[in-house]
Amino acid sequence: MDRFIKKYLRLAVLLVGFIFVTNYALGQQESSSGPQKSSGKAEEQFTGTWKLVSFQQVKSNGEVSYPMGPDADGWIMYDGKGHMCVQLTRANRPKFASNNFLGGTPEEIKSAFEGYFAYCGTYEVNEKEGFVVHHLKLSMYPNWIGTDQKRFFEFSGDRLTLKTPPFQQAGDQQILILVWERLK
Numbered sequence: 001m002d003r004f005i006k007k008y009l010r011l012a013v014l015l016v017g018f019i020f021v022t023n024y025a026l027g028q029q030e031s032s033s034g035p036q037k038s039s040g041k042a043e044e045q046f047t048g049t050w051k052l053v054s055f056q057q058v059k060s061n062g063e064v065s066y067p068m069g070p071d072a073d074g075w076i077m078y079d080g081k082g083h084m085c086v087q088l089t090r091a092n093r094p095k096f097a098s099n100n101f102l103g104g105t106p107e108e109i110k111s112a113f114e115g116y117f118a119y120c121g122t123y124e125v126n127e128k129e130g131f132v133v134h135h136l137k138l139s140m141y142p143n144w145i146g147t148d149q150k151r152f153f154e155f156s157g158d159r160l161t162l163k164t165p166p167f168q169q170a171g172d173q174q175i176l177i178l179v180w181e182r183l184k
Contacts, residue, residue: 007084042127047080050180053159055088060166060173067176068115076162076180078123084134085120086107130154132162158182 052074057065066072074088093115096104104112119139125132134149151162160180166173 042153042155043079043125046078046123046125046132046153046160049075049077049183050160051075051183052088053179053181054177055179056177058177059174068117074178075183076178082124083120084123085118086116086134088116090115113140114116116140119149125153158184 007071022141052072055068055072055074057067059065068074068088068090071091072088073091074086076084076086078084080144094108094111097113098104116141119134119136121137122135123132124135131150131152134151136147136149139145150165152165153163154161158181160182162178163182165174166175168174174178
């Protein structure tokens with residue numbers, strides 16, 4: 001019995017050692033081939049979790065609308081190692097009557113999709129030119145997977161403002177402006 005326990009303990013130590021070495025090697029590989037972060041001040045300011053304060057769509061004529069309603073909610077996170085994710089939602093989205101994730105009616109699914117947006121990936125900060133680029137790996141909107149989304153940024157105290165470059169939609173040039181507040 002004593003021999004069995006020693007053999008078992010040796011195997012357990014080898015297994016733990018293997019797991020440690022494998023995780024260390026994967027971590028080194030991630031840091032050497034993963035997203036590269038700059039060491040600038042703006043890069044450090046991004047790090048953290050931010051809660052949505054406002055989400056506006058502004059047309060070139062100055063008309064303002066709220067794509068997810070005036071009380072939209074959301075979070076954006078930057079991990080300081082080059083990874084990010086964002087989630088945006090309409091307030092008070094209706095629940096599915098079935099209480100089943102896969103059992104919504106076509107109308108419930110449409111409403112849920114139209115009232116929520118999310119993506120994640122890596123990011124790079126260009127401090128000199130005042131923009132961040134989100135390199136999308138996953139997105140609720142499949143057409144954005146593999147794309148780069150540029151956002152101009154401005155910090156003011158515990159607030160971060162992100163603006164899209166101008167784009168055309170329904171014949172109008174417009175921008176999106178998202179204001180975030182750092183969670184503490």
